[in-house]
Amino acid sequence: MSFSTREFAAKMTMHDAYKVGSWWENKLGYEQRGRCMKCNQTETMEHILFECEEPGQSQVWRLVRRLWARKESEMPEPDFANMLVTPLLQIHGQNGTKSLGDARLMRIITTEAAHLIWRLRNERVIQREGNGSTSEREIRNRFLYAMNERLQMDLAALKKKKARKRGISTETVLKTWKGVIKNEGDLPEDWTGTTGFLVGIAS
Numbered sequence: 001m002s003f004s005t006r007e008f009a010a011k012m013t014m015h016d017a018y019k020v021g022s023w024w025e026n027k028l029g030y031e032q033r034g035r036c037m038k039c040n041q042t043e044t045m046e047h048i049l050f051e052c053e054e055p056g057q058s059q060v061w062r063l064v065r066r067l068w069a070r071k072e073s074e075m076p077e078p079d080f081a082n083m084l085v086t087p088l089l090q091i092h093g094q095n096g097t098k099s100l101g102d103a104r105l106m107r108i109i110t111t112e113a114a115h116l117i118w119r120l121r122n123e124r125v126i127q128r129e130g131n132g133s134t135s136e137r138e139i140r141n142r143f144l145y146a147m148n149e150r151l152q153m154d155l156a157a158l159k160k161k162k163a164r165k166r167g168i169s170t171e172t173v174l175k176t177w178k179g180v181i182k183n184e185g186d187l188p189e190d191w192t193g194t195t196g197f198l199v200g201i202a203s
Contacts, residue, residue, distance in 0.1 A: 001108070001150065005115045012045060012084065012114070020045055037125070046080040048121050049114050055133040056120040060113050063143045066201050067109065070179045073102040078110070086110050101175025108176070112146045140201070147199040151177060158192055 001009070011017035021044040024034035036043040038054045049057055061078050068075040073091045076082050082089065089110075091102040120134055154173050161167030173192055181187065182200025191197055 001111060001153070005111060008115045008118060009086070009111050018045060020048065049083065049117050050078065050080055052121070054121070054124060055136070056124070056139065057117045059136055059139045060117050060120075060143055063140060063201060064109055064113050067147070067180055067199070068106075071102055071105070072179065073099050076106065078113075083110060083114060099175075101172070101178060104172070104176045105180070108150050109147070112150060113143070116143055116146055144199060144201065147180075151199055155192060 019033075021034050021042045024030050024032075027033075034042060036047060036052055036054075039047070039052055041047055041051070043052075050061075051057070064078060065075065073093050076089060076091070086107050089103055089106055091099045091106055093099045093102070116139075120139070124133060154168065154176065157167040158170060158173050159167070161169060170190060170192055174190065177199070178184075180199050181191065182198050184191070184197075187194060187197060
């Protein structure tokens with residue numbers, strides 16, 4: 001994942017790492033910043049990522065579910081508790097065995113989705129001062145862009161491995177992204193050496 005996404009994921013587990021919610025309660029003159037302007041609730045990280053009624057979180061998690069529907073494994077419920085234990089998530093296939101590739105993809109999707117929701121919130125609250133919202137089309141495009149950027153990072157890491165540098169294996173890449181590549185049936189069994197493929201969600 002990118003440095004900004006990795007930093008975001010690491011800070012989520014740290015108390016008061018982000019200035020949201022109750023952090024503002026004792027800041028004279030700024031108390032209102034601790035409340036969500038749309039929902040009039042304390043704007044905790046959990047509220048931002050999973051509860052807020054502003055365009056963003058519900059649309060992103062809907063896209064996550066649609067993407068995961070292309071896999072054969074059951075998807076863990078997106079919630080704050082699962083978010084905090086993302087590195088420990090285990091996914092089991094239909095036969096009950098652990099699927100390391102699916103678990104890895106779920107960690108990628110969950111982290112990228114949360115980071116996108118956080119960015120959408122900051123753009124709305126900070127840059128636009130609460131005015132305007134992001135369209136569903138733009139949210140969809142940005143989610144797919146984030147996922148495809150992450151796929152390209154995996155392919156770059158694979159090239160490092162083949163060059164005898166630190167990286168990941170072909171098997172790891174194929175198992176991670178199996179089922180979510182657009183028109184995957186038209187690609188060779190090992191598509192990592194080809195070009196022009198993307199993560200896709202049906203319109």
